[in-house]
Amino acid sequence: MHAALWVSKTGLSAQDKALTTISNNLANVNTTGFKRDRAVFEDLLYQTQRQPGGLTSQNTELPSGLQLGTGVRVVGTQKEFTQGNLQVSEQPLDIAVSGRGFFQVLMPDGSISYTRDGQFHLNSEGVVVTASGNPLEPQIQLQDSTTSVTIGKDGTVTATVAGQTTPVNIGNITLTDFINPAGLESIGNNLFKETGASGAPVEGTPGLDGFGSTEQGMIESSNVEVVEELVNMITTQRAYEMNSKVVSTADSMLQYISSNL
Amino acid sequence: MDKALYISMSGAKQNMLSQQAHANNLANANTVGFKRDLEQARSMPVFGDHFPTRAYAMSERPATDTQMGPMIETGRSLDVAVRGDGWIAVQAEDGQPAYTRDGQFNIDANGILRTAHGLAVLGNGGPIVVPPADKVEIGGDGTISIIPAGQGAETIAEIDRIQMVKPDNKTMEKGLDGLMRPKPGVDQPVPDATVTLESGFLEGSNVNVVDALTQVMSLSRQYELQVKVMRSADENSQAAARLLQNS
Numbered sequence: 001m002h003a004a005l006w007v008s009k010t011g012l013s014a015q016d017k018a019l020t021t022i023s024n025n026l027a028n029v030n031t032t033g034f035k036r037d038r039a040v041f042e043d044l045l046y047q048t049q050r051q052p053g054g055l056t057s058q059n060t061e062l063p064s065g066l067q068l069g070t071g072v073r074v075v076g077t078q079k080e081f082t083q084g085n086l087q088v089s090e091q092p093l094d095i096a097v098s099g100r101g102f103f104q105v106l107m108p109d110g111s112i113s114y115t116r117d118g119q120f121h122l123n124s125e126g127v128v129v130t131a132s133g134n135p136l137e138p139q140i141q142l143q144d145s146t147t148s149v150t151i152g153k154d155g156t157v158t159a160t161v162a163g164q165t166t167p168v169n170i171g172n173i174t175l176t177d178f179i180n181p182a183g184l185e186s187i188g189n190n191l192f193k194e195t196g197a198s199g200a201p202v203e204g205t206p207g208l209d210g211f212g213s214t215e216q217g218m219i220e221s222s223n224v225e226v227v228e229e230l231v232n233m234i235t236t237q238r239a240y241e242m243n244s245k246v247v248s249t250a251d252s253m254l255q256y257i258s259s260n261l
Numbered sequence: 262m263d264k265a266l267y268i269s270m271s272g273a274k275q276n277m278l279s280q281q282a283h284a285n286n287l288a289n290a291n292t293v294g295f296k297r298d299l300e301q302a303r304s305m306p307v308f309g310d311h312f313p314t315r316a317y318a319m320s321e322r323p324a325t326d327t328q329m330g331p332m333i334e335t336g337r338s339l340d341v342a343v344r345g346d347g348w349i350a351v352q353a354e355d356g357q358p359a360y361t362r363d364g365q366f367n368i369d370a371n372g373i374l375r376t377a378h379g380l381a382v383l384g385n386g387g388p389i390v391v392p393p394a395d396k397v398e399i400g401g402d403g404t405i406s407i408i409p410a411g412q413g414a415e416t417i418a419e420i421d422r423i424q425m426v427k428p429d430n431k432t433m434e435k436g437l438d439g440l441m442r443p444k445p446g447v448d449q450p451v452p453d454a455t456v457t458l459e460s461g462f463l464e465g466s467n468v469n470v471v472d473a474l475t476q477v478m479s480l481s482r483q484y485e486l487q488v489k490v491m492r493s494a495d496e497n498s499q500a501a502a503r504l505l506q507n508s
Binding site: 002003004007008010011014015018040041042043044045046047048049050052053063064065066067068069070071072075076078080082099100179180182183196197198199200202208209210235236238239242243245246249250252253256257260261 | 273277278280281282283284285286287288289290291292293295298319320321322323324336337365367368369370371372377378393394395410411412434435436437438439444445470473474477478481484485488489491492495
């Protein structure tokens with residue numbers, strides 16, 4: 001059949017995937033700590049129909065051959081870990097990371113996940129947990145009569161208990177960094193998992209050794225740029241239309257030959 | 262039977278091949294750093310023992326259009342676009358250097374600077390290894406400087422320089438993996454200090470979609486003409502057969 005049909009089909013499905021990525025970014029424009037994805041395109045292998053430089057006689061050679069590309073594919077999505085805007089929320093348990101680093105979250109199966117979403121809550125036992133109820137690691141527990149909590153830029157958590165004047169240190173929030181955060185696996189719920197591509201987690205104190213500082217009363221908004229996504233959406237849609245035009249052209253060529261010969 | 266049938270058949274077949282070349286360009290209209298393939302038809306005079314009027318057609322890819330694509334701003338510090346002529350050297354799967362304009366870089370778990378397709382970017386002496394860093398900056402001349410993890414901005418250090426070349430684009434050809442390499446018999450290009458990069462930008466595909474789509478349509482009409490000739494040749498031979506039957 002007509003090879004152009006298959007080539008433009010790869011174009012259609014790649015633009016489709018790109019649009020999925022764009023719409024996911026747009027859908028998460030208000031998700032705390034969300035990091036945008038970018039679809040990475042790659043041209044597919046080329047087929048050699050006629051070898052350039054092939055000998056046409058003992059002394060002459062083809063100056064140029066015929067090598068036809070077979071289309072395009074999305075080779076992957078790339079997470080962009082640029083800093084999102086910090087918004088003041090005035091909530092004592094809202095913590096944003098300003099700089100590099102992730103919070104560690106203990107999963108129900110005992111494994112550790114990583115997140116940039118610092119909207120924490122208290123559960124019935126006074127433990128600091130994420131919005132889905134997973135405790136922060138290392139665990140921070142507040143007493144019943146705590147009146148105020150202060151979290152320093154270095155992750156030190158101090159609490160004042162009713163009836164006492166001096167605040168007490170009740171724990172430290174640590175951050176974890178990876179050499180290649182783009183290699184982390186997104187598992188949804190604003191959580192990431194370590195993979196072979198991300199490298200091993202490195203734990204450290206916020207504000208020191210290149211880790212970002214923890215900012216109390218702030219949340220990090222999504223780093224999705226709405227204008228950029230909409231522009232990407234337009235170019236993707238146009239590329240999709242062009243490719244579908246090639247499909248219909250190739251189809252009409254085949255139709256023409258079968259009805260006329 | 263009239264051999265015009267074979268001539269138009271080869272024309273139609275070559276039109277389909279050209280169509281594939283344009284379809285591939287269009288499919289890659291959004292691929293970063295993609296360079297469009299040119300396509301042309303050439304007449305192939307293969308004359309037999311008769312009056313030499315009919316030449317076959319042949320499609321070929323004479324070259325790759327190395328014109329610059331549009332610059333797209335991304336703001337990501339590991340995205341680079343080559344300004345003007347020049348190519349970024351990467352290590353192809355066979356271990357040999359190959360050249361690309363796609364500058365979407367990443368640092369892998371071992372600290373090696375790689376393209377988005379996983380090929381190692383070449384520096385002054387082989388693949389570039391980036392130590393753990395707070396900040397990685399790529400300068401206009403390809404110099405990579407870092408602020409080592411946990412250090413202040415005063416400790417900024419230069420670690421390597423991205424290898425870039427500027428050979429005559431006529432001596433380069435696109436390989437089967439889409440990367441550019443010197444043509445057979447041409448030496449590997451030497452690093453050239455005059456090539457400059459722009460960090461925070463990517464180079465878009467240089468496919469002119471209007472041009473490609475127009476070509477697709479004109480090829481489609483050409484194809485219909487070839488089919489028409491095939492049909493006429495068929496009708497001619499039918500008429501001839503009828504005449505012979507009646508006698």
